[in-house]
Amino acid sequence: MQFTTRPEILGTFGVATSTHWIASAVGMSILEKGGTAFDAAAAMNFVLNVVEPHLCGPLGDMPALIQVAGEDTPRVVCGQGTAPAGATIQHYKNEGLDLIPGSGLLATVIPGVFDAWMLMLRDHGKLPLRDILEPAIHYARHGHPVLSRVSATIAGLGDFFRDEWPTSYDTWMPGGQAPAPESLFRNPALADTWDRILTEAEAASGHDAQIEAARAAFSKGFVAEAIDDWMREACVMDAAGGRRKGVLTGDDMAGWEATYEAPLSIDYNGWTVWKAGMWAQSPTMLQSLRILEGSGIADMDPNGADFVHWVTEAMKLSFADREAYYGDPDHTNIPTDTLLSKDYAAIRRAMIGAEASLDQRPGEIVGHDLWVREALKRASAEVADTGVGAGEPTMAHLSEKRGDTVHIDVIDRWGNMVSATPSGGWLQSSPVVPGLGMPLNSRAQMFWLTEGLPTSLVPGRRPRTTLSPSIAGRNRRASMVFGTPGGDQQDQWQLMFFLRHVHGMTNLQAAIDAPLFHTAHFQGSFYPRATDPGHLMVEPSFGEGVIADLRGRGHRVQVAEPWSVGRLTAASRDASGLMRAAATPRLMQAYAVGR
Numbered sequence: 001m002q003f004t005t006r007p008e009i010l011g012t013f014g015v016a017t018s019t020h021w022i023a024s025a026v027g028m029s030i031l032e033k034g035g036t037a038f039d040a041a042a043a044m045n046f047v048l049n050v051v052e053p054h055l056c057g058p059l060g061d062m063p064a065l066i067q068v069a070g071e072d073t074p075r076v077v078c079g080q081g082t083a084p085a086g087a088t089i090q091h092y093k094n095e096g097l098d099l100i101p102g103s104g105l106l107a108t109v110i111p112g113v114f115d116a117w118m119l120m121l122r123d124h125g126k127l128p129l130r131d132i133l134e135p136a137i138h139y140a141r142h143g144h145p146v147l148s149r150v151s152a153t154i155a156g157l158g159d160f161f162r163d164e165w166p167t168s169y170d171t172w173m174p175g176g177q178a179p180a181p182e183s184l185f186r187n188p189a190l191a192d193t194w195d196r197i198l199t200e201a202e203a204a205s206g207h208d209a210q211i212e213a214a215r216a217a218f219s220k221g222f223v224a225e226a227i228d229d230w231m232r233e234a235c236v237m238d239a240a241g242g243r244r245k246g247v248l249t250g251d252d253m254a255g256w257e258a259t260y261e262a263p264l265s266i267d268y269n270g271w272t273v274w275k276a277g278m279w280a281q282s283p284t285m286l287q288s289l290r291i292l293e294g295s296g297i298a299d300m301d302p303n304g305a306d307f308v309h310w311v312t313e314a315m316k317l318s319f320a321d322r323e324a325y326y327g328d329p330d331h332t333n334i335p336t337d338t339l340l341s342k343d344y345a346a347i348r349r350a351m352i353g354a355e356a357s358l359d360q361r362p363g364e365i366v367g368h369d370l371w372v373r374e375a376l377k378r379a380s381a382e383v384a385d386t387g388v389g390a391g392e393p394t395m396a397h398l399s400e401k402r403g404d405t406v407h408i409d410v411i412d413r414w415g416n417m418v419s420a421t422p423s424g425g426w427l428q429s430s431p432v433v434p435g436l437g438m439p440l441n442s443r444a445q446m447f448w449l450t451e452g453l454p455t456s457l458v459p460g461r462r463p464r465t466t467l468s469p470s471i472a473g474r475n476r477r478a479s480m481v482f483g484t485p486g487g488d489q490q491d492q493w494q495l496m497f498f499l500r501h502v503h504g505m506t507n508l509q510a511a512i513d514a515p516l517f518h519t520a521h522f523q524g525s526f527y528p529r530a531t532d533p534g535h536l537m538v539e540p541s542f543g544e545g546v547i548a549d550l551r552g553r554g555h556r557v558q559v560a561e562p563w564s565v566g567r568l569t570a571a572s573r574d575a576s577g578l579m580r581a582a583a584t585p586r587l588m589q590a591y592a593v594g595r
Contacts, residue, residue, distance in 0.1 A: 002510035005585040013413050015581035015594030016040055017569040019055075019406045019485060022144065023047045024583070026135045027410055028593045030127065037416040038066070038124040039132060041408050042117040045422050046136035046194070048406045049438075050187065051144050053172075054153040055485065056406045057425025058190075059111040059227075059433070060441045063276045064420035065263060065471045067478040068124060074274045074417075074471045074478050076261045078462075079116025081109045081443070085459045086247030089449050092457065095244055100445045100457070102527030103429050104238025105231065105246025107442035109463060113422050114218050116258040122211040124416065129201050129210050133194045140437070141191035143184030147589065150185075154178040157428055164237040165431035168439065172427055189437030196222065215257075224253040226435050236431055239527055248440070266340060267476075268293055269502050274471045274478070278336055278454075279328045281525070282468040285491040285498075287318035290345035292499070295352075302500045303515055303542060305549035311499070312519050312536055312555070313352040315492055317361060319522035324362035324375040327454025328462040334454060335365050356554035358533045360522065374453055379523050383530045405467070405485035409571040411579055417571075419469035419481035421490070445527045466525050470494055482570035484584075488525050492518040493566040501570075508570045508582035515541040516565040532556075539565050 009015055014037075016027030023044040030040040041064075049058050062079035092106060101107050121132065154161075155178035161169035162176075171187065172178070179185040200221065201214040217223060228250030235245045263274040264282070268289045275282035291314040300307040321339055329336070338344050348363060360379040362372050405423035424441030432439050446464050447457035455464050468490045473479035484493050497511050505511040516539055520532040534556040538547060541562065551557050563586045571581040571592070583590035 002505060002507045003513065004507060004509040005513050006509060008507050008509040009581040009592045009594045011579050011594040012577050013595050014411060015571045015579045015592065016044065016410045017571055017581045017583045017590070017592035018044050018048065018408045019567050019569065019590045020048060020051050021589065021591035022051050022139070023408070024591045024593045027408070029135070030131065031412055033127060033131060035127045035131065036124055036414065037410040037412040037418045038120045039127045040412070041410045041418040041420055042121055042125070043132045043135055044408050044410070045113070045117055045420065046133055047139060048408075048422065050136050050139045050190065052147070052150070052406055053187075053427045054150050055426060056422045057427070057441070058114055058438045060113045060422060060424025061109070061111070061443050061465065061467065062113040062116050062420055062422040063280055063465065063467050063469060064116065064120070064418060065274060065276070065469045065481070066120065066124070067415075067417040067471055069415035074263055076263045076276045077116050077120055078259045078261055079112040080279065080462050080465050080467075081112035081256055082460050082462050083109055083444060083447065083457060084248045084252040086249070087444065087457055087459055089451060089457050091247065092449050096242065097240060098449060099240070099527060099529060100447055100449065101238035101240040102445045103442055104236055104244060105234060105248070105430065105440070106238065106244050107444045108246055108248050108430060108440040109443045110248065110252050110256045111425070111441060112256070112258060113424070115215055115256075118211050118215045119258045122208050125207070128207065129214055130198055133198060137191045137194050140187045140194070143186045145182045146179045146185045148181040151178055151181045153428060167432040167434050168427065171432045171437060187437045189435060191437070193223065193436050193438070219256070220254045223436065224250040227253065227433055227440070230433055234431070264336070264340065266290060269298065271472050271474055271502055272476045273498065276468065277329060278326050278334045279462040280465050280468055281322055281326065281488070281491055283326065283336070283340065284315070284318040284322050285468070285470070285495050286340055287321060287345065288314045288491075288495050290340065290342060291317060291349045294346065294349055297499060298503045302503065302505065303546070305546045305553070308517055308538065308542070308546070308550060309356070309553055309555070310352065311496055312517070313357060315495065315519060316357055316521050317348045317351065317363070319488070320360050320362040320375070323360070323379070323523045324371045325365070325368065325454065326464050328464070331458060331461045332454040335368065338365055354553065356534055356536070358554070360531070371453060374450060375523070378448070378529070379531045383528045405487070407469070407483040407485055407567065407569055409481040409483065409569050409581070411481065411571050411573050415573060417471065417478060417481045417573070419471055419483050421467040421469045421483050421485070423467055423485070446525050464525070466490055468494070470498075472498065479574060480570065480572040482568065484566055484568040486566065488520070488522075489518040489566070493568055497568050497570070508572065508580050512568045512570065512582050512584050515539045517542070518565065537565065539563070
C-alpha cells in the first residue's frame with residue numbers, strides 16, 4: 001500500500017483540483033450545475049484571482065492544455081500576450097536598462113488570460129457567463145478569508161505601496177493596515193469590474209454573443225480604455241530602482257486575441273506527454289524524458305540518490321538548452337525537431353557522469369553558435385541589484401517569500417479535460433489600475449535586451465514563459481492532467497511526479513506526496529536572472545543518508561523546510577470512466593474534490 005497524506009479522490013461524475021480549496025469547491029459546484037470542465041476551470045480561475053491575488057490576476061497570462069471529448073489529441077490554448085508595439089530594445093536602453101525590471105510598467109506585456117478563458121468558454125462552455133463570474137464577484141464584494149501568505153506579502157510591501165504605488169495601497173491596505181490572516185478581505189473595485197463586464201455581455205443575445213461582448217468590453221472597451229488612459233500619464237517605481245512610464249496601449253490590447261495551437265509531444269514508456277510549444281519552458285520536460293529513457297531510471301529507487309542525481313543532471317542539460325534555443329517560433333526558426341530527437345538526447349545523456357556538473361552546457365546545434373555564446377555569457381554575468389517585485393512571483397524583496405503562481409486541473413463526466421496554469425498580474429508586480437481593482441503583469445522580464453536571440457525583446461513576440469501545464473496518457477489517448485506553480489521549478493517537479501507515477505506510484509496522491517527537489521543551477525527566468533551552479537534543494541524527508549550521498553557527488557545541497565517544495569495537483573480518467581484526483585498537502589492550501 002502506498003503512503004499518502006490524504007486520500008486519492010475517486011469518482012465517476014467529475015473532479016476538480018487546484019491550489020486553493022475554495023477554487024476547487026467552486027469548480028465542483030459548476031460541474032454540479034451541468035457545466036463542462038471548461039466552465040468549471042474558468043470559474044476557478046476568477047476565484048483564484050480573488051483569493052490568491054499575490055499569485056495571479058485578471059491582467060496576467062496563461063497557457064492551458066485541453067482535451068475536448070471526442071477529439072483525437074489535446075490542444076494548447078495560448079493566453080500568453082505579446083510585447084506591445086512600443087516595446088523595443090532601443091526604447092528600454094534609452095531608459096537606462098540592461099535588464100527588464102521584475103516589476104513596474106515596462107515589465108508588462110499584453111494581458112492574455114481573460115481572452116483565453118473567453119475563447120474556451122465560447123467554444124466549449126455550456127453555462128451562462130454569469131454563472132462563471134458570480135462566485136468571484138461574491139468573494140470580491142463580500143469578502144474571503146485571507147491566507148497568511150497574502151497577509152504577509154501585503155504587510156511586507158506596505159511602506160512601498162504607501163510611498164510609490166498609492167492605488168495598490170488603497171486596494172490592499174484599506175484603513176492603512178494589511179489584512180490580518182483569516183480576516184475577511186474585499187476588493188469592491190474588482191467586483192464592480194466583473195459586474196460591468198456582465199452588464200455589457202448580457203446586452204447581447206445568446207451564449208456565444210455574450211462571450212464575444214465580454215471579450216470586446218475587456219480588450220476594446222472600458223477595461224482597455226482605463227488601462228490606456230492610466231498608462232499615458234503613470235510613471236512608477238520598478239524593481240530596477242527607477243520611476244518609468246510604460247508602453248502598453250489600448251491599441252495593443254485591441255489587436256491581440258488568444259489562439260489554439262497544436263502541442264508538442266513525445267512518447268515515453270507507453271505514455272504520451274503533451275506540452276506547450278517552444279515559447280514556453282514546457283519542452284524541457286520532454287527533453288529530460290528523452291535523456292532519461294536510456295538511463296535505467298525505471299529501476300532506480302524513486303526516493304534514492306541515483307534517481308535524484310540523474311533527474312537533476314538531465315534537467316541541467318535541458319534547461320541549458322532552454323536558455324540557448326527556446327523562443328517564440330512565430331518569430332524565430334527554433335531547432336525543435338533536433339532538440340526533441342532521440343539522437344540528440346543520446347548525445348546529451350552521454351554527458352552525465354557520476355559527479356554533479358557545475359557548468360552551463362547547452363548543446364551544439366549547427367547554425368546557432370551565437371545563441372549558445374550569448375547564453376553562456378548571460379549565465380556568467382553579475383547579478384543586478386534586486387528591488388521590489390524582483391524575482392519569482394512571490395520572491396519580492398520586501399515580502400513573504402513562499403508560493404508562486406496557481407494551477408487548475410478539471411475533468412468532467414463527458415471526458416473533457418483542462419490543465420491550466422494562470423499567472424501574472426500579481427499584487428506585487430505593478431500598481432493597481434485605477435478603477436479596475438487589478439494590476440498589470442510583469443512577464444516581459446523574460447525577454448533579453450540583446451539583439452538577435454530567440455528571446456530578444458521584439459514587438460509582437462511572446463516572452464518565453466515558465467508556465468507549463470501538462471496532459472499525458474497511454475497509447476496516445478489523453479487520460480491525465482497535471483501541473484504546478486513554481487516558475488523555473490514547474491517542469492522539474494512535474495518531471496519527477498510523472499516518472500514516479502509511470503514507474504510504480506500509481507496512486508496520484510502518493511506520487512505527489514513523495515519527497516521533492518529542484519535545482520537553480522541554470523539561468524533564472526525572473527529578474528535579476530541569477531544562476532546558482534551546482535545548487536540542489538531537497539526536502540528533508542529524503543533522509544540523511546541520501547542527502548549525504550548527494551553532497552558526496554558534488555551537489556551543493558540546500559535542505560528545505562519540511563513539506564515546503566512544490567504545489568502539484570493532478571487528475572485522471574481511465575477507459576472505464578473512473579476518475580482520480582489529488583493535490584499537494586504542502587503549504588496547506590491545495591485541495592482535490594470530486595464524486
